[in-house]
Amino acid sequence: MSEREAWEATGAIVLIDKPATWTSFDVVAKTRGMLKIKKVGHTGTLDPMATGLLAICVGKATRLADQIQAEEKEYTGAILFGAETDTDDAEGMVTHTSPTAHLTEALIREGAERMIGQQLQSPPNFSARKIGGQRMYKLARKGVAVEAPPRSITVREFQITGVNLPEVEFRIVCSKGTYIRALARDLGRGLESGAHLTALRRTRSGNFHVDEALTMEELRNLLADTKPQGPQE
CATH class of the missing domain: 3.30.2350.10 (Pseudouridine synthase)
Known part of the structure; x- marks a missing residue:
């Protein structure tokens, strides 16, 4: 056979x-x-x-x-500070830029640690989440502004594994349904500097x-x- x-x-x-x-x-x-x-x-x-x-x-x-x-997922990747995009990753258009001079390795590590635990997460505008029966990315491509209700996620680990400012490398362990792009976005906002995902690799699922x-x-x-x-x- x-x-x-x-x-x-x-x-x-x-x-x-x-x-x-x-x-x-x-x-x-x-x-x-x-x-x-x-x-x-x-x-x-x-x-x-x-x-x-x-x-x-x-x-x-x-x-x-x-x-x-x-099952729980594990990812590695990279985040670039200083700019947000409409997709929250490097595939999108830059929507605005922010200063990065105030960022330090210690500040970024503290920001990542604050994101560990259960939290409500708003999905990226360009995502497969459905609003009114339509995928959000399809609505976004039409220029339709929508706001999806946040969902509960859990980040069990958020480690900064490499620093070459304004970019950092990371390792994240999280629950299903977690948008790593959104974590990058929210980390930047929490540090008063825009950010977006520049690389992502899923290393484990269960x-x-x-x-x-x-x-x-x-x-x-x-x-x-x-x-x-x-x-x-």
């Missing part, structure tokens, strides 16, 4: 290291095409700019998608780690290597 046939028969969770510029749906569609299996879904959207762990549920394992999506994940090329090679062989002469 080939790998594809086994996954279709019993279900499988395939861990993918999503490349930058790909949407989460791109990964699902490509995986579906490689496997020739219709029942394929992901367990938590990653923005196109982001890389890292995307757990893909195949066949009968799709019933586990909600359970996996509810007990799944990105070190265990396959690239799309590795998945393609795995499936090619396990195709059933014809009869030997």
Whole structure:
């Protein structure tokens, strides 16, 4: 039995290291095409700019998608101070700039520590959250101003792992539904300096780690290597 046939028969969770510029749906569609299996879904959207762990549920394992999506997540990335954008990341247009001369490593670390714990978070305007049945990013593209009600999230860890002002690197452990872009935005506002996300990588989702994940090329090679062989002469 080939790998594809086994996954279709019993279900499988395939861990993918999503490349930058790909949407989460791109990964699902490509995986579906490689496997020739219709029942394929992901367990938590990653923005196109982001890389890292995307757990893909195949066949009968799709019933586990909600359970996996509810697990705690871990991310690494970078935040640039001095400017906010309309998307809260480097993909958007700068909406305003702010001074950074007052920022110090100690001040930023203190700001990150203050964000640890349960809190209400307002999503970015460009997000998949629905307002009146429409995705916020679609409304934002039309120039429609909307304000989504904040949701409760929990930040368990927010570590500053590198400092090269006006940019810092971080590691965050948080609950499902947390927008890391919004944390970057709110950190900047709390320090009286705009900020936006410049890099993001998901390293863990529950007990799944990105070190265990396959690239799309590795998945393609795995499936090619396990195709059933014809009869030997």
